[in-house]
Amino acid sequence: MIAIVDYGVGNLASLDAALRRAGAGDVVITRSHVDILAAKAVVLPGVGRFGHCASELRRLGLDVMVRVARERGIPLLGLCVGMQLFFDESEEDPGTPGLGLCRGRVRRLHGDVRVPHTGWNQVRIVRTHPWLAGVPDEAYFYFVHSYAAQPADEGAIVATVDHGGAVVAAVGSDRVLGLQFHPEKSGAMGTSVLRSFVRATAA
Amino acid sequence: MSETMLSKRVIPCLDVEDGRVVKGTRFVEVRDAGDPIALASRYDREGADELVFLDITASVERRRTVVDLARRVAETLSIPFCVGGGIGSVDLAAAILRAGADKVAVNTAAVRRPALLAEIAARAGSQAAVLAIDARRREGGGYEVVVEGGRTVTGLDAIEWARRGVAAGAGEILLTSIDRDGTRDGFDLELTARVADAVRVPVIASGGAGNASHFVDLFATTGSDAGLAASIFHSGEVVVADLKLALASRGVRVRPSAEAA
Numbered sequence: 001m002i003a004i005v006d007y008g009v010g011n012l013a014s015l016d017a018a019l020r021r022a023g024a025g026d027v028v029i030t031r032s033h034v035d036i037l038a039a040k041a042v043v044l045p046g047v048g049r050f051g052h053c054a055s056e057l058r059r060l061g062l063d064v065m066v067r068v069a070r071e072r073g074i075p076l077l078g079l080c081v082g083m084q085l086f087f088d089e090s091e092e093d094p095g096t097p098g099l100g101l102c103r104g105r106v107r108r109l110h111g112d113v114r115v116p117h118t119g120w121n122q123v124r125i126v127r128t129h130p131w132l133a134g135v136p137d138e139a140y141f142y143f144v145h146s147y148a149a150q151p152a153d154e155g156a157i158v159a160t161v162d163h164g165g166a167v168v169a170a171v172g173s174d175r176v177l178g179l180q181f182h183p184e185k186s187g188a189m190g191t192s193v194l195r196s197f198v199r200a201t202a203a
Numbered sequence: 204m205s206e207t208m209l210s211k212r213v214i215p216c217l218d219v220e221d222g223r224v225v226k227g228t229r230f231v232e233v234r235d236a237g238d239p240i241a242l243a244s245r246y247d248r249e250g251a252d253e254l255v256f257l258d259i260t261a262s263v264e265r266r267r268t269v270v271d272l273a274r275r276v277a278e279t280l281s282i283p284f285c286v287g288g289g290i291g292s293v294d295l296a297a298a299i300l301r302a303g304a305d306k307v308a309v310n311t312a313a314v315r316r317p318a319l320l321a322e323i324a325a326r327a328g329s330q331a332a333v334l335a336i337d338a339r340r341r342e343g344g345g346y347e348v349v350v351e352g353g354r355t356v357t358g359l360d361a362i363e364w365a366r367r368g369v370a371a372g373a374g375e376i377l378l379t380s381i382d383r384d385g386t387r388d389g390f391d392l393e394l395t396a397r398v399a400d401a402v403r404v405p406v407i408a409s410g411g412a413g414n415a416s417h418f419v420d421l422f423a424t425t426g427s428d429a430g431l432a433a434s435i436f437h438s439g440e441v442v443v444a445d446l447k448l449a450l451a452s453r454g455v456r457v458r459p460s461a462e463a464a
Contacts, residue, residue, distance in 0.1 A: 013303035014277045021281065048328030113207045116330050116374050118405045119428060120252055120458040121209045140210065140458040142283055144305075144330045144374075162208040185283045185305065187247070 001026040002201060003039035005066065007056045010045030010082070011184070018184035019043070022194035036065040041201035042074055046081030050106060050147065051093025053081045063099055070101055075201050076176045077131070083171065083178030084149055092147050102171055102178070103152035109145070111164020116146045121161045123169045123181065129158045131177050131196045132170065139189050141169070141181035148180060210456045211422050212252035212429035213443055214407060215436040217242060219288075220259050222268045224437075239272060240279050246436070247282050249443035250460020254280070255308070255377070255431060258288035266295060270302045277303020287335055287377070293322040300327050308377050310335040311350040314357055314364075317371050324372030333407075334373035336361055338394055339381045346394050353381040361394065362401045369402045376406045377431070383411025390421045390430065399426035407431050414441060415449035422455045 004015055006029045019027045028035055036042055044066055046053045057063045070076050078086050085098045090106035098106070109115050122138040141161075148167045151157060158177070159170035171178045177197070183190035218225045223237040243254055256276065258269045273286055286299050287308030296307045296319075313319050313334055323332040337353060338346040338361035346361035365376050378398050380391035388411050395408040405428035408421055412432035421430050435441040444460040451457055 011277075011300070011303060011305060013274065013301065014305070017278045017303070018281060047330065111206050113209075114405050114426075114428065115403055116405070117207075117209065118330065118375060119209050119212050121207070143209075144283075146329075162206070164206050182283075185281065187281050191281055 001028060001035075001039050002041045002043060002198070003036050004029045004043045004045060005036065005057075005062055005082075006031045007053070007060050007062055009053050009056060010047050010079075012045060015043065015045055015079070015184045018191065018194055019198065022191050022198050024198045031060050031062060033061065033065050036062070036069055037072070037074075039069070039074060041197065042066065042069045042076050044076065044078045044082035044085065046079065046083075046085060048081065049092060050081060050084055050090035050098070051096040054085055054093070054096045054098055057085065066099060067101070070176065073175055075197070077197055078178035079184070080145060080180060080182060083180055084147060086171065086176075086178050087149055087151070090147060101176070102149075102156055104150050104156075106147045106149050108147055109164055109167065113164035116144055117163045117167070118144045120186075121163060121181075123159045123161050125159045127155075127158050129170070129172050129177055130200055131193060132158065133196060134192060135189065141183065141186040141190060143169075143181045145180060149178070208456065209428070210252075210458045211450065212407070213250075213418070213446055213450075213457070214253045214255055214429050214431040215246045215251050215443065216255040216257060216409070216431050216433040218257050218259055218433065219272060221262065221264070222260075222272055225259065240275055242437075243276055243280055243284070246443060247280055250447050250458065251282065251443050252429070252458060253282055254284040256284060256286045258286060265289065266298070269295075270298050273299045273302035273304040285333055285377075287333070291319075293319060293326055296323045297326050300331055306331050306333045306375070308333040308335040310337065313368065314348060314350050314359065317367065320368060320371040320373050324374070329372050329374035332373050333375045333377050334365070334368035335377040335379070336365060336368070336398075337379045337381050340391075340394070346397070349381055362397050365398045365402050369404050373404065375404050376402060378406055378408055378427075380410035384409075385434070386411050387413030387435070389413065389417040392420060392424050395421065395427050396425040405429065415446050418446060418450060419453045419455060422450070423453075
């Protein structure tokens with residue numbers, strides 16, 4: 001069973017549909033602590049303000065569940081602000097800490113570019129990750145965000161995208177991946193990423 | 204604006220009434236030309252970057268049908284989509300987003316009550332709040348905002364309204380030239396350039412697209428991020444995949460449609 005963490009944020013219906021298209025048989029949208037710890041994999045979605053996302057997650061006690069899932073080695077996929085929540089804090093809402101799973105902070109996009117960064121952009125893979133295996137370099141994915149992660153350890157960066165300079169598109173390590181883009185909205189290429197994730201969790 | 208590899212978007216728009224596409228299509232391979240899901244899937248396969256559904260249902264069933272439409276589209280489609288048309292409350296906007304839409308476009312209701320944009324942005328994030336502006340050229344110069352399909356003049360300056368809308372929380376502008384809408388004479392480039400220069404959020408240009416050159420001109424001369432059209436796609440006169448090839452050959456950065464196949 002794949003658990004989509006439901007803390008009242010994000011396009012959960014689309015995410016659920018996309019995971020099923022990618023071959024996931026059993027998907028639950030849940031805020032149950034039991035479900036999350038029983039899951040074979042956990043997806044942490046997120047849109048909107050970092051502070052709102054972080055405080056809602058915490059209010060429901062789900063921050064602890066995501067951390068425990070991570071410690072137990074349950075595969076964890078963070079999407080958009082869900083990925084930003086992996087970090088210590090965000091410039092968007094400095095008073096509200098993130099989960100601290102990755103050292104570093106989230107900063108406003110800068111440069112002479114439109115914000116939010118909205119649309120299809122080409123992703124450059126800088127380090128291999130099993131769930132991105134099969135994604136060709138410079139494949140297009142759908143982005144919509146105004147802030148981006150800055151990991152303290154550059155070795156955590158898995159992929160980048162060019163929008164006012166290099167912007168982090170993916171971070172991760174073994175059994176954890178955070179994607180700034182939306183694989184659930186990225187056509188066939190996005191589905192292929194989700195399929196790799198689903199397969200990895202079935203193994 | 205430079206320093207980005209972001210591609211320009213091509214967005215077909217579907218007018219939907221009571222859950223059915225109006226201004227039908229002539230696609231022979233789409234078995235049910237009035238089925239928004241069948242048509243949307245076709246555009247997805249052809250490489251459309253995003254879709255806009257404009258709901259024009261007038262009946263009392265409207266709320267149920269528009270939410271149901273969003274749910275059905277989200278089940279099938281793997282690209283982003285926006286729903287607009289008569290959205291007057293944050294509750295209806297939230298219901299459409301919960302059903303699976305990525306964005307909602309508000310128009311008349313935002314003119315009457317600009318706080319609606321802030322409410323949607325607070326509930327779902329500004330990326331989900333699209334301000335749709337219908338603009339008409341003024342006799343003495345400039346552009347004014349019209350509502351109710353162009354029947355009502357508001358007296359608002361279109362460029363100023365775009366700025367205010369973004370300040371209120373809009374994450375994107377869907378800008379329609381009422382003068383060009385339906386003419387196939389090309390986008391209103393001056394209007395689009397002025398609005399795109401006035402705001403930092405992405406601007407989708409709409410109204411007047413008749414052929415691929417119009418899209419090339421749009422991206423070559425304005426700062427807009429996306430071009431939207433309806434009838435030329437529905438009639439099959441312009442195929443999204445061919446349009447993408449034409450844009451690429453003219454040096455416009457687009458997501459190749461082969462990737463969507």
